[in-house]
Amino acid sequence: MTIANQLEERFVRYAAMDSQSADGMKGTPSTKTQLELQETLTKELEDLGASDVRLTEHGIVIATVPATVEGAPTVAFLAHVDTALDYAASNVKPIVHRNYNGSPIVLPGDPVQVLDEITAPELMDRVGDTIITADGTTLLGADDKSGVAVIMTMVERLIADPSIPHGPVRICFTPDEEIGTGIAKVSLEELAADVAYTLDGDKLGDVTYESFSADKAVVRITGVSIHPGKAKGRLVNALTLAAKLLNLLPQHTRTPETTDGREGFIHATRMNGSSAHVELQFILRDFERDGLAAHGEALRAA
Ligand SMILES: [Zn+2]
Structure with a gap:
């Protein structure tokens, strides 16, 4: 299996799991479905051989990929497991469009919805790539299941190949980003990273170094x-x-x-x-x- 295959398999599997957050609920995470995805990720991290895997009382997953070199800084990677509130998020059916040829993509669950150069101009830069969409009846949840899938695949790769030099790598999956409450429950002392990156949003190669x-x-x-x-x-x-x-x-x-x-x-x-x-x-x-x-x-x- 290539890294691209691993990434696709994970992304499709996570996207199919409803993990929408909800407004006005008591406690974090705001929904049980987020906890179910977090339990799946916890189990998967343990199976991959990550260390210190922990699901906190607020539904945050934390884990470590141990260092392969001494003295390198500790780097944390974060992504959020919840999806936006504005659209239906149950029964997500991801569709994989391989070797995209640039023509309009009609979403079969609601054929009125078409992705083309007007509705999704960024698609025109992706001819030849694999495109994954929902079927038109739900959101896809690429925000931020893609971040989760990338980090999980990175964990698999780093553990499988100890010849890659790196310091301690900390992993953190948070709930309730869309309602703005999840990240407040992350303990920076527990994360214990020198630097941290969130994988979320925007184009390939873009790095956001400040936020509002x-x-x-x-x-x-x-x-x-x-x-x-x-x-x-x-x-x-x-x-x-x-x-x-x-x-x-x-x-x-x-x-x-x-x-x-x-x-x-x-x-x-x-x-x-x-x-x-x-x-x-x-x-x-x-x-x-x-x-x-x-x-x-x-x-x-x-
Ligand atoms: Zn996001």
């Missing part, structure tokens, strides 16, 4: 409900106030659609409600703590 900080903001507006027939001078409509608030926020700067690179933003993500109550949700992002605080201030001022 983010806050979530919730604004609740309570209006004054009066029967519309007797409302003059008394009714205060929460929907009207919500619209005013959105209008007071920056629209030509500091939004995701008007910024790029290291520029921060205030992103309205959700609005629910009625004339009596409205709840608005925002994501605030910035590469600098001062900037992040300033976005929060702008929201408060509005």
